[in-house]
Amino acid sequence: MKYCSQCGGPVQLAIPEGDNRERHVCDACGTIHYQNPNVVTGCIAEWEDKVLLCRRAIKPRYGYWTLPAGFLENGESAQQGALRETLEEANARVELLSLFATFNMPHISQIYMLFRARLLDLDFAPGEESLEVKLFSEQQIPWDELAFPVIGETLRLYFADRARGHFDSHVGDILRQPGSSLREYRVQMLGS
Amino acid sequence: MKYCSQCGGPVQLAIPEGDNRERHVCDACGTIHYQNPNVVTGCIAEWEDKVLLCRRAIKPRYGYWTLPAGFLENGESAQQGALRETLEEANARVELLSLFATFNMPHISQIYMLFRARLLDLDFAPGEESLEVKLFSEQQIPWDELAFPVIGETLRLYFADRARGHFDSHVGDILRQPGSSLREYRVQMLGS
Numbered sequence A, B: 001m002k003y004c005s006q007c008g009g010p011v012q013l014a015i016p017e018g019d020n021r022e023r024h025v026c027d028a029c030g031t032i033h034y035q036n037p038n039v040v041t042g043c044i045a046e047w048e049d050k051v052l053l054c055r056r057a058i059k060p061r062y063g064y065w066t067l068p069a070g071f072l073e074n075g076e077s078a079q080q081g082a083l084r085e086t087l088e089e090a091n092a093r094v095e096l097l098s099l100f101a102t103f104n105m106p107h108i109s110q111i112y113m114l115f116r117a118r119l120l121d122l123d124f125a126p127g128e129e130s131l132e133v134k135l136f137s138e139q140q141i142p143w144d145e146l147a148f149p150v151i152g153e154t155l156r157l158y159f160a161d162r163a164r165g166h167f168d169s170h171v172g173d174i175l176r177q178p179g180s181s182l183r184e185y186r187v188q189m190l191g192s
Helices: A078-090 A149-164 B078-090 B149-164
Strands: A011-014 A023-026 A038-047 A050-056 A069-071 A094-105 A110-119 A130-137 A170-175 A186-189 B011-014 B023-026 B038-047 B050-056 B069-071 B094-105 B110-119 B130-137 B170-175 B186-189
Touching (some): A038 A078, A038 A149, A050 A078, A069 A078, A078 A094, A078 A110, A078 A130, A078 B170, A094 B078, A094 B094, A149 A170, A170 B078, B038 B078, B038 B149, B050 B078, B069 B078, B094 B149, B110 B149
Parallel strands (some): A038 A110, A094 A170, B038 B110, B094 B170
Antiparallel strands (some): A011 A023, A038 A050, A038 A069, A050 A130, A094 A110, A170 A186, B011 B023, B038 B050, B050 B130
């Protein structure tokens, strides 16, 4: 950020009065520009013993498999966002059951909120951002071709919970050094 | 938003290619400026049968009681944010136990994430943004002097769960018409 979005004047990094962090502050009009993490919302859509994955038609990780999910928009709830993303990416209609996993990714200032959901019919098809949309049983999951660590970690928790017959609401962090490979990360769950 | 934070040029509302929503787009450099909801993170800090509330020394709702909570910052997890806010507002140290309530407030594009926490000692005191910090039993909660609907709804769920001996992870929406009074709102919980 170099310029003030309110008046067009130059911004400087400064710690505002009563604050304890550097913010972009406008020299001219004094507006303080806060920058905060983004929420990514999506779902694990179940059909019998299978879950729905989408193969990405966009960067990053073009061609890799992911859960339907995307950035939460202003004016919507995380649940509405999960339904919208599932419709946009997989043309699939679901009923949300519970918040299954909340994963912080502080190195990129994102929080994933992934809901457990019930697919309402088999009438799904790739949206513009997907090459392919498909149901996978646990044995069929393409573990080595998943787009992001958060997807693999969520699916592992999901199948473990399903095996023991009870779904928890999991909260954890996916910790990665900026610039490191996607395979190098550490998971830290709340309460463990 | 009137000006581009990257180049200082004027922005227009337009639907970018491949998108389906209006964004602020820069005429000069083409940067798309996304605006997304903010996360508010905090906790219900328990000590025996009591919970910790802070009386606000800041607007809005100066003088009203709230749970320690505030905006999640870039580079931190929701858990770290909850610990930091509890330290800043109440000088209190806690151990987080679980994510207790996630409340969407789509009318102001905020999501509250409130953790259940154990107060580690009684050595707390008002921070700069608090007039007073105090432990309250269920009977002592100043229900009519709570700062925001989300605080009352969270405390009601908390005491109900405590009474039945099991804490769930609750997800819901607090729905309010813009400009309506703080008492006029509707709650919609996921799964109910």
